[in-house]
Amino acid sequence: MRTSLRACRRTTFHLPAAALAFLLAACGAKTETPAPVAPPPQEVGVVTATPAAVGVVTELPGRTEASRVAQVRARAAGIVQRRLFSEGSDVKAGQALFRLDDAPYRATLAAAQATLARAEANLLQTRAQAERYKPLAEANAVSQQEYIAAQAAFKQAEADVAAGKAAVQTAQINLGYTSVTSPIAGRIGRALVTEGALVGQGEATQLAVVQQVDPLYVNFTQSADEVLRLRAAIASGKFQSAGSAGSVAVSLVLDDGSVYPQRGKLLFSDLSVDPGTGQITLRAEVPNPKGALLPGLYVRVRLAQAELPAGIALPQQAVQRGGAG
Secondary structure: OHHHHHHHHHHHOOOOHHHHHHHHHHHHOOOOOOOOOOOOOOOOOOOOOOOEEEEEEEEEEEEEEEEEEEEEEOOOOEEEEEEOOOOOOEEOOOOEEEEEOOHHHHHHHHHHHHHHHHHHHHHHHHHHHHHHHHHHHHOOOOOHHHHHHHHHHHHHHHHHHHHHHHHHHHHHHHHHOOEEEOOOOEEEOOOOOOOOOEEOOOOOOEEEEEEEEEEEEEEEEEEHHHHHHHHHHHHHOOOEEOOOHHHOEEEEEOOOOOEOOOOEEEEEEOOOOOOOOOEEEEEEEEOOOOOOOOOOOEEEEEEEEEEEEEEOOOOHHHOOOOOOO
């Protein structure tokens, strides 16, 4: 400290007065620390908690299922000539999917039509003969035996015409089976046969599968004990019923944790308990207009099966767990 003062004094003898004043100010000046600034007050949200009806939400595991499934089968035997759809596309009810070789069935139809024409010609002849024999029999110009034979021939000709018409109709139906159509509207999977395959020989060969995915079914299970406790709470007045099966709203939680935007409804709850698992099967119906959900998908089902009449709903951020729970 003494050394620095001497240095300051020694310097003052050789510098002007203005420089000396500057050095003295530099040696003796002290920096002042700025006072800390108080932080602004923290903003908090305020929610007024009022009693209201709160749904008792249950979350259960389930799987999606097509609402309608149709196996497309060949009802006529023949060679597959053409596949008329794109695999994985949406098809309409009655849309042609496969075309079989129809040459044998056209020939059968032509033969049936010829047989019918011959029967109709025979009917004209027997009818005219029966009508001609009727006044002759009344006048005893012919025997009763001949008149009865004419009437029998006429009736037999009528039966032949009816059988011919049935044969023609059968041939037309079999010819129609060579164009395999979709029984329902939905999404078709891959083709199970290719062009050139022989199908329908001895059995109805499966050609493809069509599934209707809008709406989509969701099958899930719930413990029978949980269902009984819930019903007992409703009976005692602790909870209120959420309504009939068709009025209970259902939402789906997907595997990635997101909630499916379309809400569905509960269709039914099974009347019996599975003796092996002790579970009750339930089914919900969910709209699927864009086909985002696929059959067989694992989901979690949220549904409100009851209501707490005077519950208080709070934001999740406002609820904290302590040592007592």
